[in-house]
Amino acid sequence: MSRTPAIDPDCCIGCEVCTQVCPEVFSMQDSHNGHAHEKAVVHNPTGAPEAKIESAMDNCPSACIYWV
Numbered sequence: 001m002s003r004t005p006a007i008d009p010d011c012c013i014g015c016e017v018c019t020q021v022c023p024e025v026f027s028m029q030d031s032h033n034g035h036a037h038e039k040a041v042v043h044n045p046t047g048a049p050e051a052k053i054e055s056a057m058d059n060c061p062s063a064c065i066y067w068v
């Protein structure tokens with residue numbers, strides 16, 4: 001079983017970097033519960049090779065993306 005990525009929503013600043021680096025896995029989701037910013041979500045955990053997912057992790061300015 002391979003690792004899958006997850007995002008800490010409290011940490012995400014909505015910069016969209018992960019969705020640009022790896023759109024197969026990450027997408028932005030409107031927040032309707034009072035948060036000021038859009039948050040990134042994992043919409044397809046196995047949508048890209050681990051190396052590409054890891055590149056998104058490495059480029060996240062807040063280091064919110066982790067393996068589970």
Ligand code: SF4
Nearest residue numbers: 012013015016018060
């Ligand atoms: S790169 Fe990090 S801070 Fe930026 S949208 Fe993705 S999870 Fe959020």
